[in-house]
Amino acid sequence: METNTVHQQTIFVKEINVKNLTNPVHFHNEYELVLITQSKGRRIVGDSIENFEEGDLVLIGPNLPHVMYNDKSYYEPENKQPVTATVMYFRMDWLKEEFVHSKEIPQLHDLLLDINRGIKVYGDTHKQVVLLLNQLIASKGLGRIIHLLSILNLLSESKEYICLSSLGYTNPHNxxxxxxxxxxxxxxxxxxxxxxxxxxxxxxxxxxxxxxxxxxxxxxxxxxxxxxxxxxxxxxxxxxxxxxxxxxxxxxxxxxxxxxxxxxxxxxxxxxxxxxxxxxxxx
Missing domain, CATH: 1.10.10.60 (Homeodomain-like)
Structure with a gap:
């Protein structure tokens, strides 16, 4: 991850196109949204272990350990299966704490608590998030923040996601x-x-x-x-x-x-x- 670049931007998006996934277990201060467009394997988020495949969409909270491993065939020398994904990092420190906890938007506070455990998005909400993500990528400046807030608003009103790590999980790693x-x-x-x-x-x-x-x-x-x-x-x-x-x-x-x-x-x-x-x- 381009740590310095992320720290300098509220929202940072990168496209991944590699032969296989090699990142080690890691965690960071930013929120991370990952959309897998081509790839299969196993995803570990906190204490959750699940299969992932094309279309997998997860949102991971700050300081939550996570890693993805491809199926073994991806690491063979003759592998020709591509690994492509869109990853968005974003910070929320610009959003004041009293706003997050305000009575007008209790759903946002609850959503952020769920994202701290990692969430997997599915159904029609998945399709709408992908659409908004593509619009965000095509935007600049304030437009990106508006689309990010639209994604968070959509998720806060949706029931089409599941939490990944267990309730009460805390990062035990340094x-x-x-x-x-x-x-x-x-x-x-x-x-x-x-x-x-x-x-x-x-x-x-x-x-x-x-x-x-x-x-x-x-x-x-x-x-x-x-x-x-x-x-x-x-x-x-x-x-x-x-x-x-x-x-x-x-x-x-x-x-x-x-x-x-x-x-x-x-x-x-x-x-x-x-x-x-x-x-x-x-x-």
């Missing part, structure tokens, strides 16, 4: 933590389809295994095993779209070593069995 947790996340994302070693992760963090387990739980609100399995189940959900793969193939390609373990974890995270999930896809 900048040193971010570098350490990025190493661990990168290890997990590169190896979740195979055996994942707790000892290796602890070594990457320069900790004993017992100290690492406590550290990881404090930083992510999840145990190491829970986090890894959540990544694996998200990958399995994608594989279930493929009618050519058997349940056994999906099980092993997602990093599980037997069907019983796979079925138990799948139902734990999705509240459906793999076969029920696939049936719902067809419906």
């Amino acid at each position: 900048q040193k933590d971010v570098q350490r947790i990025s190493k661990i996340y990168n290890y997990i994302m590169a190896n979740f389809t195979e055996d994942i070693s707790l000892e290796t992760a602890a070594t990457l963090a320069s900790m004993t295994t017992s100290a690492f387990c406590k550290y990881f739980k404090a930083r992510t609100q999840k145990t190491f095993t829970h986090f890894v399995n959540e990544i694996r189940i998200g990958h399995a959900c994608k594989l279930l779209f493929d009618d050519h793969l058997s349940m056994t193939e999906i099980c092993y390609q997602s990093g599980f070593n037997n069907l019983t373990n796979f079925n138990r974890n799948f139902k734990l995270y999705t509240r459906l069995s793999p076969s029920e999930f696939k049936k719902n896809l067809k419906i």
Whole structure:
């Protein structure tokens, strides 16, 4: 992120066009809106882990840790799948605190509280936000602020978004933590389809295994095993779209070593069995 440029502007927009996403876990003082136009993978916002795909639209509050990883195929040397996205950073320090908390616009105050947890926008609201975003990009000066306020007004009156990180989540990281947790996340994302070693992760963090387990739980609100399995189940959900793969193939390609373990974890995270999930896809 062009930090200096962002600090100098109330609103800063950039277009991303790369082979794959490589940014580490990060957080900053600005609000961040991300519209994925071409790309697939996993998105981590606070303690939320979800799949993302083309059209994904999220709004992330200040100092909320976040990172996106593409599917493994994007990191292969022969990859020709483009990664394109529009990212808008904006500050709200020009908007006086008493205005945000005024009785005339209580919805804005509630919206900003939700954005502090990260929100994912969908439905007709998604389409309208994308339209306003494109108009904002084409505008200059005060016009950009007017379109930003239109986006916030639209979201404040809408119910078509979901909060990502859990209620009460607070950023437990400092900048040193971010570098350490990025190493661990990168290890997990590169190896979740195979055996994942707790000892290796602890070594990457320069900790004993017992100290690492406590550290990881404090930083992510999840145990190491829970986090890894959540990544694996998200990958399995994608594989279930493929009618050519058997349940056994999906099980092993997602990093599980037997069907019983796979079925138990799948139902734990999705509240459906793999076969029920696939049936719902067809419906």
